[in-house]
Amino acid sequence: MTATLEVRNVSKTFESDNGDRIQALAPANLGVKQGEFLSIIGPSGCGKSTLFNIIGGMIPPDSGEVIVNGVSVSGPHKDIGMVFQEESTFPWRTVLDNVAFSLEVAGMEKKERLEKARHFVELVGLTGFEHHFPHQLSGGMRQRTAIARTLASEPRILLMDEPFGALDEQTRLLLGDKLLKICDALKQTTMLITHNITEAVQLSDRVAVMSYRPGTIMRTIDIELPRPRDSELISTDKFAAYVGQIWEDLRTEADRGMKAVGEA
Amino acid sequence: MTHAEPHQKQRLAFVLWGPRTAGLLVLLFLGLILEVLVASGIADPSIVAAPSEMLMSLERLFTKDNLGAAFLITLAQALSATLLAMLIGLPLGWTLFRYEVLGRAYRGWLAAMFAAPLVLLYPLFLVIIGRNYGTTITMGVITGSIPVALYTCEALHKVSPTLLKVGAAFNLTAKQTFTLIQVPAAVPDAFTGIRLGLIYALVNIIGIEFLIDFGGLGRVVSTMFFRYDIPGMYAAIFFIILISLLFLTVLKKVERWLRPV
Incomplete structure (x- = not known):
């Protein structure tokens, strides 16, 4: 199946107040299929929100392109809801x-x-x-x-940047259930940016793991858990295995991020 | 109904009315002390009026000195001045927001003018415009438009960037963003400027009326002063304070309605 949304070689560098150039995104590639729920997870400061803003057309990439249904787009697009x-x-x-x-x-x-x-x-x-x-x-x-x-x-694609980030864990799980039902009902293509591994596994068909700065997609993991799902899923061994697997990938990057922040 | 509910209602009533009642009681107590001081001769009645005398003078002010009409004259001037202040201040505030260079150049000046005693300019307008409503309203407009402009500019700056991003995500045009997001988001803070503008206009208009012995409430105080009618003068001042309180209460209610959080 062709991708509804494709991120092709997108990169972004910012200039800090003191003139330093910070590469937020190394060329990143990603595709989301029609009706798929994809989560992007990464450590703090890995460029998740930069990627979100580029896909949503809020900021332009330095290189690469965002393609929606085969058409390269620049700026906010009616097919992407944020x-x-x-x-x-x-x-x-x-x-x-x-x-x-x-x-x-x-x-x-x-x-x-x-x-x-x-x-x-x-x-x-x-x-x-x-x-x-x-x-x-x-x-x-x-x-x-x-x-x-x-x-x-x-919108053809629902793009969400940590929508439950400010909520407590219980509310987050319950809202996750609600979101699952909505996306199932609408067959909604969804891309979720999150730093919460449980949330990513609970909701997604696929999870893309990002490296620490400069952020890029390290690998994607297919979440082969049965649908329809709800939050009861989190007590299963298979769920725990996925969480462990993602954490294994993330730990090194999160550690790298913490060291970088400590050194700054 | 649980047992906690009546207790909570009582507590809420106390929280709401307790401070107001306490404030009123202190005012009554101070009035009583003043009454005793004047009656006993400790306070000179040619300088300070007994509260009872002052209250009795109020009726006389209404029937013989047209306090009601004076109030309406001042009210009409204050409202006209505020309306004109809005017509000047709102676009000025938007201009200072829209053109960053202008904002950086002139916001400081406006803030300084806001703190300055602009009432001292009245002789200038007295010469240019004359001893008429033009002078009083002009003074009200000048003092009223400054807070309107400053708070409008501030309100537009304070609009949440996330709300603007929502507008961008929905592909809004600049005009739609302004009318559908920036304006409604800025209304509560901009209204604070309008409230201050109205109060500044009112205070200045009454002040100028007093100084040039012309117009509404300020003229009544001036007349009482020149007539050496001490209870009448205090009664007029008391009435002005009551009117200011009424204005403030109404405006606060409107502000709370606009900003329910």
Whole structure:
């Protein structure tokens, strides 16, 4: 099957305030197939978020290209929907209006867009909270609102940067269950950036492991766990084996990262 | 219903009303002390009015000295000045935000003007415009537009970069980003500037009215002062304080509505 999203030889170097050049990404290559759930995992500072921003069109790469359905893209693309790690719901809009945002921008008629937004609110399990404002919701509910808002724009690829990073472990697992159900229901092609191994194994069909700076894809691991899945999976031996395998790859890189930070 | 609920309600009521009641009681206590000091002759009644006399003068101010009309005149001037201050301050704040060089060049100047006693400029406008509402409103506009511009600029700078990234991810145009994200995100902080602008305009207008013995509430205080009507003068000042409190309460409520967190 051809890749829906392809990252081809993408690299990026930044200049620090004191003029030093920092290579965040060495040429990285990656492909995501239609309907696949791919997680990218790596130690802190490995360039995961840089890769996220390049794929989403937020920053241009120094070299290489991002290809969506065979077409090279530059800048934000309607086929890629982004969910950010930080708080990103609009505080002045209700849940329903937040979710309907992209439809409003697209010029959809009010009645139609609210009806469609309701469907996505239901999909993320926020029925009954349509008229709540973000400050009246928990962190997990706000993040679900952000996911629903992105899904409402019906992107071919859902791109998420540690969307549950600020949440506690229990909420993270439960939201992982919810996300699995949503992606199964929509057959959604998804790319998740995370530093949480459990989350990556729980959700993914494949996990790409990144090296420490300059970040590149060291290897990808197929997660052959049965679907549909839920968080009960984490107590199985096979799950633990995958976590161990990924940690084995990550440990050296994480250690390298810690030493580099210590030396800086 | 659990047993904790009535207790929690009582606690909430105390938290809400306790400080307000305490504040009012202290005010009443101080009023009582002042009353005793004036009645006993310790405080000179030609300098300080007894609170009871002051309160009784309020009615006289309304019936004989048109305090109600004076209030409306000052209110109309303050609202006009604030409206004009917004018309100047909001685009000015946006310009300082939009053009970084201008912002860096002039924000410091504006901040310095915000702290300066601009009321001292009134003789200049008295000469240019004359002893009329033009002078009082102009002073209100000048003092009111500075906080509006400063807070608008600050509010636009404070818009979360993540929200702007959301806009970019949805491929919004610059105009859509401005109207759908930057403006609503900046409204609560920009309103703080409008609130300050209104208060500065009100204070300055009353001050100028007093100084040039013209217009609304400030003129009433001035008239009482020149008439040597001490209880009347304190009553007018007391009324102005009440009006300011009312303004502040209403504006705070609007601000809380705009910024519910």
